[in-house]
Amino acid sequence: MIERLHTGQRMSKIVKHNGVAYLCGQVGDGETVAEQTADCLARVDALLLEAGSDREHILQAIVWLADMADFAEMNAVWDAWVPEGHAPARACGEAKLARQALKVEIIVTAAIKE
Structure with missing residues (x-):
């Protein structure tokens, strides 16, 4: 079963399926x-x-930066946030984001706690 939360015309904020939250x-x-x-x-x-998960259950994160020159500054916050021993698979790249003022966007996939 697929469960969608906060669903609008364009997207859902959370999609849950087979024990995974997207x-x-x-x-x-x-x-x-x-x-x-x-x-x-x-x-x-x-x-x-809300999805029934937490930082320790993140499987994958994709980080988009408007400018890769901001990589170290973003990582300083990220590193303090990720629980020790629970770093997910992660990718980081540069992309033009939806609005000029945006500097970072993060996409997370996590296991739902049992």
Whole structure:
């Protein structure tokens, strides 16, 4: 069974299937990459909780940066957020994001806690 949460015309914020939660891309508020990353990860936390998961159950993360020059600044926030010993498979690349003010977008797939 597929369960979709917060579904609109274009997308669902969470899709659950076979014990896995797929989150739509999350962005955050703030002026700096660090601020946007922290806010984005707080939104990921909230969606994971709603989906029945948490940071320790993240399987994969895809990080998009508007500018790879911001890689170290984003990683400083990311590294403090990921629980030790629970780093997911992760990719990071540069992409033009949906709005000019956006500096980071993160897409997460996580196992649902049993």
